[in-house]
Amino acid sequence: MALLLTGGTGFIGSHTAVEFIQAGLETVIADDLSNSTADVVDRIETITGVRPAFVCADMCDAEAVEAIFSQYDIEGVIHFAGFKAVGESVEKPVEYYRNNLLSTLTLLDAMRRHGCKVFVFSSSATVYGENNPIPYVETMQTGDCTNPYGWSKFMNEQILMDAAKADPSLSVSLLRYFNPIGAHESGLLGDDPSGIPNNLMPYITRVAKGELPHLNVYGNDYPTVDGTGVRDYIHVVDLAKGHLAAYQYAKDHAGTEVFNLGSGKGTSVLQLVETFKRVNNIDVPYVIAPRRAGDIAEFYADATKAEEVLHWHTEKTVEDMCRDSWNWEMKG
Numbered sequence: 207m208a209l210l211l212t213g214g215t216g217f218i219g220s221h222t223a224v225e226f227i228q229a230g231l232e233t234v235i236a237d238d239l240s241n242s243t244a245d246v247v248d249r250i251e252t253i254t255g256v257r258p259a260f261v262c263a264d265m266c267d268a269e270a271v272e273a274i275f276s277q278y279d280i281e282g283v284i285h286f287a288g289f290k291a292v293g294e295s296v297e298k299p300v301e302y303y304r305n306n307l308l309s310t311l312t313l314l315d316a317m318r319r320h321g322c323k324v325f326v327f328s329s330s331a332t333v334y335g336e337n338n339p340i341p342y343v344e345t346m347q348t349g350d351c352t353n354p355y356g357w358s359k360f361m362n363e364q365i366l367m368d369a370a371k372a373d374p375s376l377s378v379s380l381l382r383y384f385n386p387i388g389a390h391e392s393g394l395l396g397d398d399p400s401g402i403p404n405n406l407m408p409y410i411t412r413v414a415k416g417e418l419p420h421l422n423v424y425g426n427d428y429p430t431v432d433g434t435g436v437r438d439y440i441h442v443v444d445l446a447k448g449h450l451a452a453y454q455y456a457k458d459h460a461g462t463e464v465f466n467l468g469s470g471k472g473t474s475v476l477q478l479v480e481t482f483k484r485v486n487n488i489d490v491p492y493v494i495a496p497r498r499a500g501d502i503a504e505f506y507a508d509a510t511k512a513e514e515v516l517h518w519h520t521e522k523t524v525e526d527m528c529r530d531s532w533n534w535e536m537k538g
């Protein structure tokens with residue numbers, strides 16, 4: 207019996223593979239390597255002492271997915287694979303919808319043919335849209351997304367809920383991530399965006415390294431603690447452990463469950479920058495820039511449900527996230 211981790215060489219998938227392997231679960235990684243490299247499999251082996259099976263495949267390719275299910279006895283799918291750049295999704299909506307929706311449908315088809323009953327999905331806090339009060343609770347209405355990436359998460363949630371309704375033996379976990387940062391403490395795994403980063407932490411580490419001249423802080427006139435945007439940052443290793451907890455719960459519980467995976471705490475851009483500077487003893491020059499289109503002032507999770515149902519909560523601090531992200535940038 208094995209677990210299929212699609213997108214398993216990516217940022218969150220690779221850290222989750224480590225946690226699953228360390229928990230003694232057999233994992234099969236499938237990734238088309240469009241945004242990661244095969245040496246991640248070696249790194250997972252270095253950390254865990256176990257080499258996971260690896261298949262280079264696109265999860266929209268029905269034949270390739272069928273071949274994986276025929277070769278391995280897959281008891282659950284953890285579906286990370288997907289396009290994830292918010293800005294790019296506005297430029298390429300058709301590509302985003304095709305890739306992010308067809309992969310889920312293709313996996314569901316194969317699961318049905320092979321009697322596989324557990325689907326854990328990488329969703330996002332972005333499904334809460336712009337109009338909900340904070341903190342976000344799983345029972346709040348979703349939608350009002352501001353870009354095709356967000357809508358593709360929303361639509362995937364709907365597809366999976368409908369699939370679970372039609373097949374009462376199916377177990378679906380919708381995991382709504384907040385802002386994952388940090389890296390594995392070994393420095394062997396981390397976030398490695400190509401080109402100029404869109405997200406805050408990879409941008410900070412490139413500035414600290416001297417590869418970019420300064421950070422642009424997008425807006426200091428929001429109604430927040432210091433005027434800059436507030437997010438719920440979560441260490442990627444805590445997030446990976448959240449997947450393990452969700453999978454262990456899901457395998458014994460049919461039906462759909464939604465979980466926020468966040469810390470429940472908000473941190474502003476300037477608070478993150480100051481913490482990074484302090485724990486790493488390095489400068490991060492920044493300038494205040496105009497607000498970025500589509501940004502929300504402040505959001506963070508109500509993380510109560512994951513604590514109560516999964517007995518999971520974050521353990522690592524913002525200091526840990528800053529230290530591990532910098533360690534990764536220096537070694538990676």
Ligand code: UFG
Binds near residue numbers: 425436
């Ligand atoms: N920010 C800057 N400068 C930068 C980059 C970001 O000031 O160079 C600010 C943003 O304005 C925001 C905060 O840092 O206030 C965080 O921005 P990120 O781009 O790191 O993250 P977002 O909250 O915008 O988006 C993330 C994920 C999305 C996901 C969303 C909601 O990247 O995939 O959280 O879950 F949809």
